[in-house]
Amino acid sequence: MFHIYCPYCEEYREEEEFHPKGQAHLSRPEDPDDCSDEAWGDYLFFRDNPRGIHHEMWVHAQGCRKFFNITRHTVTYEILETYKMGEQPTITAETNTARPAATASSADDRAATEVKGAQGVQA
Amino acid sequence: MSDIRQFQTHPEVEIATESPLAYSRQRSGAPAITVSSQVMLRERPFQGHLTLRGGAIVLDEALRHVLGLSLPSQPHGLNHDDSGERSVQWLAPDEWLLIVPGGEEFSLETRLRDALGDAHVSIVDVSGGQTVIDIEGEMAHAVLMKFTHYDVDPTVFPVGKGVTTGFAKTSAILRRSSASRWELVVRRSFADYLYRWLLDAGEEYGIGVER
Numbered sequence: 001m002f003h004i005y006c007p008y009c010e011e012y013r014e015e016e017e018f019h020p021k022g023q024a025h026l027s028r029p030e031d032p033d034d035c036s037d038e039a040w041g042d043y044l045f046f047r048d049n050p051r052g053i054h055h056e057m058w059v060h061a062q063g064c065r066k067f068f069n070i071t072r073h074t075v076t077y078e079i080l081e082t083y084k085m086g087e088q089p090t091i092t093a094e095t096n097t098a099r100p101a102a103t104a105s106s107a108d109d110r111a112a113t114e115v116k117g118a119q120g121v122q123a
Numbered sequence: 124m125s126d127i128r129q130f131q132t133h134p135e136v137e138i139a140t141e142s143p144l145a146y147s148r149q150r151s152g153a154p155a156i157t158v159s160s161q162v163m164l165r166e167r168p169f170q171g172h173l174t175l176r177g178g179a180i181v182l183d184e185a186l187r188h189v190l191g192l193s194l195p196s197q198p199h200g201l202n203h204d205d206s207g208e209r210s211v212q213w214l215a216p217d218e219w220l221l222i223v224p225g226g227e228e229f230s231l232e233t234r235l236r237d238a239l240g241d242a243h244v245s246i247v248d249v250s251g252g253q254t255v256i257d258i259e260g261e262m263a264h265a266v267l268m269k270f271t272h273y274d275v276d277p278t279v280f281p282v283g284k285g286v287t288t289g290f291a292k293t294s295a296i297l298r299r300s301s302a303s304r305w306e307l308v309v310r311r312s313f314a315d316y317l318y319r320w321l322l323d324a325g326e327e328y329g330i331g332v333e334r
């Protein structure tokens with residue numbers, strides 16, 4: 001069982017109900033006719049592929065059918081937060097650099113997180 | 124006044140209508156309810172279904188004015204009127220499902236549109252696209268547990284809650300309108316499939332279908 005929190009349904013739902021929809025917070029060039037080919041190409045074709053914190057758009061396809069954002073760790077698969085469309089993440093690659101040290105102080109917590117993450121991958 | 128054109132889906136002449144399960148009953152049968160039936164099914168076809176989309180505040184105001192029914196503001200809310208025949212359910216932050224006795228939906232839509240004026244909303248008559256199946260009996264939730272990954276334990280799924288979730292690899296709306304009754308709102312094209320799945324899942328509990 002692997003549950004994802006939908007910020008619109010305000011509850012955890014089974015992973016099966018969701019679909020990932022790619023990188024979040026992409027902004028379309030305001031005036032496509034008046035931007036460089038490079039800027040337009042970046043917008044259309046190029047996506048980040050970080051090792052670590054990534055912000056993604058997901059859709060609650062079998063539930064409320066709303067799009068929302070997820071901050072996910074691409075190595076551990078851990079979902080750190082979910083938030084509504086139009087909102088900004090509270091956890092980013094910059095703010096998260098302090099996190100490993102903080103969690104390392106509690107070995108038990110970390111072990112628990114790892115087990116949870118492993119189940120998530122299997123699901 | 125609204126300048127949206129509406130379509131009266133009920134013909135003026137008497138013609139035979141068939142519920143989405145008419146064919147399934149013929150082909151897959153409808154086991155009778157016996158004293159040992161712990162699960163009972165009942166289709167409630169031909170009701171008026173309207174999908175309301177738009178801002179909660181304007182829709183709530185119009186619905187209170189026209190039907191005396193308030194829009195559930197919380198996710199998964201389900202409100203009934205005093206008679207219990209009309210209900211409105213939260214589907215998404217900007218979407219609600221209104222179910223009324225069959226034949227009322229056309230005039231209701233007209234009155235809602237009049238009350239809403241130029242508000243930015245959408246009302247769609249989806250009556251022909253879905254049907255309602257009631258599931259009752261002491262083992263009703265046990266049958267539902269075979270269907271869905273959603274937690275349907277009666278202690279955590281209170282009366283007055285409704286969810287859209289995965290059902291037997293498709294999706295359906297599940298609502299609990301009273302302590303003893305669960306309702307499935309299913310799409311017409313999936314009604315036969317879900318009906319047969321229900322008969323199969325309920326066989327061990329002596330499932331019966333009300334005729």
Ligand SMILES: [Zn+2]
Nearest residue numbers: 006009060064
């Ligand atoms: Zn949702």
